[in-house]
Amino acid sequence: MKGDRVEIVVDAGDTTRTYEVxxxxxxxxxxxAVRRGVVEVSEVTRSGTVVRTARFMATRVLxxxxxxxxxxxxxxxxxxxxxxxxxxxxxx
Numbered sequence: 443m444k445g446d447r448v449e450i451v452v453d454a455g456d457t458t459r460t461y462e463v464x465x466x467x468x469x470x471x472x473x474x475a476v477r478r479g480v481v482e483v484s485e486v487t488r489s490g491t492v493v494r495t496a497r498f499m500a501t502r503v504l505x506x507x508x509x510x511x512x513x514x515x516x517x518x519x520x521x522x523x524x525x526x527x528x529x530x531x532x533x534x
Contacts, residue, residue, distance in 0.1 A: 446472045448483050451505040452498055463496050
């Protein structure tokens, strides 16, 4: 989903650095994986094609914060489709 993002805080010796990977277009998502001492954060399309990847040594990663876009519930999706304002009583 557009807006999914992951923040990575990395130890850079005497300081810390923060990196951010964001799903930049609709239909894309951000996936994380830890393999063989490496943390990979990738932006992926609907079909599974990797658009870009950030790799960090797992021993240097201090924090990995996943911040997904809040998903709307079924009532909000129906209201959006029907053109009603959100949270309005449908019987009115």
